Amino acid sequence: MLEFAETYNAGRKTLFVDVILPLAIAKNYTYRVPFELNDAVAIGKRVVVQFGKSKLYTAIIAGISEHAPEKYEAKYLMDVLDEQPVVTDVQLGFWQWMANYYLCNTGEVMNAALPSALKLASETKIVLNKDYEIDRSGLNDKEYLIVDALDIQPELTVSDIAKLLGQKTVMPILKIMFEKNLIMISETVNERYKPRKRTYIKLNPIYQHDQMRELFEILEKRAPKQADVVLAYLNLSRGGKKVSKPDLIEASGASSAVIKALVEKEIMIAEDVNVSRLFFEGDNDPELTAVLSDEQENVLASIREQFEQKDVVLLHGITSSGKTQLYIKLIEEMIASGRQVLYLLPEIALTTHIIERLRRYFGESIGVYHSRFNDQERVEVWQKVLDGSYKIVLGARSSVFLPFADLGLIVVDEEHETSYKQFDPAPRYNARDAAIYLSALYQGKVLLGSATPSIESYYNAQNGKFGFAELKTRYGGVEMPQIEVVNIAEELKKKTMQSHFTSVLMDDMKQAIERKEQIILFQNRRGYAPVMMCKTCAFTPKCINCDVSLTFHKSSGKMHCHYCGYKEDSPTTCPACGSAHLEYKGFGTEKVEDELTVLMPEARIMRMDLDTTRAKNAFQNIMNDLEEKRLDILVGTQMVAKGLDFADVTVIGIINADSLLKYPDFRANERSFQMLAQVSGRAGRRGKQGKVVIQTYDPSHRVIQQVIDNDYAALYKNEIDERKSFKYPPFYRLIQLDIKHKDPDMLYQQAEFLGTELRKHFGDRVIGPEYPLVSRIRNFYIKTIMLKFERDADSLNKAKDIIRAVLLQFQTTKLSKGSLVQPDVDPY
DNA sequence: AGCACGCCGACT
DNA sequence: GTCGGCGTGCTC
Numbered sequence: 001m002l003e004f005a006e007t008y009n010a011g012r013k014t015l016f017v018d019v020i021l022p023l024a025i026a027k028n029y030t031y032r033v034p035f036e037l038n039d040a041v042a043i044g045k046r047v048v049v050q051f052g053k054s055k056l057y058t059a060i061i062a063g064i065s066e067h068a069p070e071k072y073e074a075k076y077l078m079d080v081l082d083e084q085p086v087v088t089d090v091q092l093g094f095w096q097w098m099a100n101y102y103l104c105n106t107g108e109v110m111n112a113a114l115p116s117a118l119k120l121a122s123e124t125k126i127v128l129n130k131d132y133e134i135d136r137s138g139l140n141d142k143e144y145l146i147v148d149a150l151d152i153q154p155e156l157t158v159s160d161i162a163k164l165l166g167q168k169t170v171m172p173i174l175k176i177m178f179e180k181n182l183i184m185i186s187e188t189v190n191e192r193y194k195p196r197k198r199t200y201i202k203l204n205p206i207y208q209h210d211q212m213r214e215l216f217e218i219l220e221k222r223a224p225k226q227a228d229v230v231l232a233y234l235n236l237s238r239g240g241k242k243v244s245k246p247d248l249i250e251a252s253g254a255s256s257a258v259i260k261a262l263v264e265k266e267i268m269i270a271e272d273v274n275v276s277r278l279f280f281e282g283d284n285d286p287e288l289t290a291v292l293s294d295e296q297e298n299v300l301a302s303i304r305e306q307f308e309q310k311d312v313v314l315l316h317g318i319t320s321s322g323k324t325q326l327y328i329k330l331i332e333e334m335i336a337s338g339r340q341v342l343y344l345l346p347e348i349a350l351t352t353h354i355i356e357r358l359r360r361y362f363g364e365s366i367g368v369y370h371s372r373f374n375d376q377e378r379v380e381v382w383q384k385v386l387d388g389s390y391k392i393v394l395g396a397r398s399s400v401f402l403p404f405a406d407l408g409l410i411v412v413d414e415e416h417e418t419s420y421k422q423f424d425p426a427p428r429y430n431a432r433d434a435a436i437y438l439s440a441l442y443q444g445k446v447l448l449g450s451a452t453p454s455i456e457s458y459y460n461a462q463n464g465k466f467g468f469a470e471l472k473t474r475y476g477g478v479e480m481p482q483i484e485v486v487n488i489a490e491e492l493k494k495k496t497m498q499s500h501f502t503s504v505l506m507d508d509m510k511q512a513i514e515r516k517e518q519i520i521l522f523q524n525r526r527g528y529a530p531v532m533m534c535k536t537c538a539f540t541p542k543c544i545n546c547d548v549s550l551t552f553h554k555s556s557g558k559m560h561c562h563y564c565g566y567k568e569d570s571p572t573t574c575p576a577c578g579s580a581h582l583e584y585k586g587f588g589t590e591k592v593e594d595e596l597t598v599l600m601p602e603a604r605i606m607r608m609d610l611d612t613t614r615a616k617n618a619f620q621n622i623m624n625d626l627e628e629k630r631l632d633i634l635v636g637t638q639m640v641a642k643g644l645d646f647a648d649v650t651v652i653g654i655i656n657a658d659s660l661l662k663y664p665d666f667r668a669n670e671r672s673f674q675m676l677a678q679v680s681g682r683a684g685r686r687g688k689q690g691k692v693v694i695q696t697y698d699p700s701h702r703v704i705q706q707v708i709d710n711d712y713a714a715l716y717k718n719e720i721d722e723r724k725s726f727k728y729p730p731f732y733r734l735i736q737l738d739i740k741h742k743d744p745d746m747l748y749q750q751a752e753f754l755g756t757e758l759r760k761h762f763g764d765r766v767i768g769p770e771y772p773l774v775s776r777i778r779n780f781y782i783k784t785i786m787l788k789f790e791r792d793a794d795s796l797n798k799a800k801d802i803i804r805a806v807l808l809q810f811q812t813t814k815l816s817k818g819s820l821v822q823p824d825v826d827p828y
Numbered sequence: 829a830g831c832a833c834g835c836c837g838a839c840t
Numbered sequence: 841g842t843c844g845g846c847g848t849g850c851t852c
Contacts, residue, residue: 050852
């Protein structure tokens with residue numbers, strides 16, 4: 001037998017494959033291909049390999065060679081999972097770029113890129129597919145055994161199943177079972193995406209005229225509450241309007257039980273309809289096919305023309321100017337030419353509403369990719385993008401990883417959104433920037449769209465790196481909001497201020513509440529008061545870990561550090577001199593909320609900042625309350641901007657614009673001027689006039705004037721000029737290096753070491769290590785070093801080399817014990 | 829990322 | 841005397 005095998009295989013080549021493992025490892029590993037799999041291996045296919053003593057992983061073939069590694073004996077790969085590659089060459093190139101650009105390992109990119117069902121590992125947990133009735137007669141022995149076992153024990157790992165079947169390679173079997181919808185990957189993190197529903201109530205159409213009267217008489221006698229509901233319904237539905245359940249409850253004063261009873265009696269019919277959370281661009285015109293305005297036509301022509309020369313065009317279109325319609329036109333043209341389109345949206349904007357509208361328009365060729373979709377759905381989208389049956393993908397940031405065959409256009413909507421940046425696990429990528437690179441790999445085009453572009457994109461457009469187009473008028477006759485600037489100093493003089501509110505803002509708020517409309521108040525500081533100071537000796541409580549003053553939080557009664565989270569009890573007497581004269585300086589959202597409750601006791605007020613949204617779903621819950629009008633006034637920090645798109649939010653108050661216009665910490669206030677512009681441009685839609693009240697001590701401030709004049713060009717120009725002279729200009733690349741250590745002395749030593757190494761080459765372009773501060777989080781001291789760059793690839797690459805070298809040294813010398821956290825690279 | 833190997837503190 | 845803490849190094 002042996003002889004036969006040798007003879008038989010003599011003419012065959014011995015192949016080796018380099019594979020990417022889904023782990024944070026610096027390099028690819030080489031495995032030997034068993035002869036019988038020689039024909040099966042190809043770049044981009046998945047293989048099963050044993051890594052380490054016992055672990056099995058799904059890896060991706062990144063290269064094939066005939067040369068045996070010299071220094072070690074390669075293990076055999078166990079199996080090839082795919083008939084066709086699941087990852088394209090272009091993607092592999094993209095992964096490589098991303099690992100290099102964001103200083104991480106390809107394995108980490110692979111982890112972010114592939115849905116977990118495509119990377120089964122021995123520890124992956126398998127469950128039965130609950131949505132599927134299993135026909136056991138159609139199962140083979142092994143499948144039967146697995147299904148049986150899963151009936152008894154709902155969750156098994158891949159290695160459990162291997163033990164069960166008494167064989168090592170079970171991945172192919174599981175892969176087939178997965179494709180047959182028999183099993184699923186156990187999902188612990190992803191809740192399944194549920195579209196938001198609203199219940200509409202209507203009267204059973206059998207009740208008309210006489211029947212109606214009869215019904216009403218019966219109800220009035222036997223169930224007066226139900227009669228009230230019917231009456232309220234008739235009132236609300238006048239003119240053929242749809243009536244929602246919450247509206248009906250409010251108008252009739254009945255409980256939902258009463259409505260339930262009516263529905264059970266089939267007098268009324270309940271109907272669940274998917275609703276969107278937010279109203280988006282183009283909402284004012286029901287049909288996306290609507291005729292474009294002259295301005296839109298011109299801008300469209302300009303974008304087309306610029307695409308001849310440039311790969312990226314920035315479309316700056318004010319709110320309600322009809323950007324979406326332009327996207328659709330361009331998407332249509334791209335589809336017609338046979339290429340694929342990726343439409344990127346920030347997570348929050350991916351609602352069933354916009355999905356359905358596009359699906360109605362583009363039919364079955366549109367796929368949606370979303371982190372809240374389960375793995376099945378994600379794999380399905382993956383496959384359909386790969387085989388080309390999806391022409392358009394609408395997705396959040398991770399959709400840049402999909403296996404497009406021929407991507408002609410990427411639309412990045414709301415390009416300024418920070419949620420395009422992945423912060424926590426590596427790769428710490430920004431999908432907008434990654435999209436620009438990705439597009440270049442396909443020789444495609446990118447359209448960045450925003451009502452308030454990011455300063456870096458605007459700068460790129462101004463520099464000629466990107467093309468630029470502008471939509472300046474609202475579409476369909478929607479009014480711009482009225483902006484009123486109120487001088488706080490004057491009102492203080494006239495004594496018309498009530499706490500932090502000017503008479504103008506108070507009046508507008510009262511009127512809005514009378515009209516049953518909503519108000520958003522913006523204050524960019526959380527907590528009650530940012531500084532506490534002793535009136536006698538000027539002592540200020542400071543954080544024991546960080547070099548900042550502590551903020552007083554009334555809700556907890558403690559002093560909080562906003563950098564590291566340290567808390568201590570709020571002192572009643574000065575810890576330094578014992579004086580009882582302690583004073584709060586400045587104010588935050590808590591104080592605004594507090595005083596508003598006193599001034600407007602009837603209003604339903606809610607606060608939205610980091611403190612109130614820390615709990616899971618808290619953000620979403622507040623948004624729902626706002627949407628469903630369970631609150632009148634929302635007070636909050638930057639994050640309230642996400643609620644600005646609700647139709648009934650007509651009054652927006654900026655409590656203190658001055659704090660937005662200073663830059664004590666350039667990163668915290670990176671987009672504050674934009675915030676002002678964003679907030680101002682958005683109040684009021686769907687025929688309702690919006691009003692923005694800007695409270696300030698400095699009404700003639702340049703930025704405020706430019707916001708009033710809606711003069712974005714000047715606003716951005718000034719902003720860019722100003723920041724050119726600033727210590728940390730936004731159009732430099734910044735590399736942020738966090739050094740983490742348990743021992744503060746070592747931390748400083750390491751930080752200095754890195755600083756010195758970098759300074760050898762970059763001199764004063766290295767900011768820090770004194771910037772910004774040391775924080776202590778979970779027993780680790782953390783220090784950040786910043787490095788700024790002109791936008792040239794050479795310096796960036798040089799810096800990366802140094803950082804890599806330092807990383808290596810940290811890992812191999814006595815210096816290490818702490819670590820240099822994966823650097824965060826940002827192309828600001 | 830896991831996991832084994834290895835060197836110092838508080839326990840039967 | 842050992843059990844177990846996590847620091848360090850290795851995985852083709």
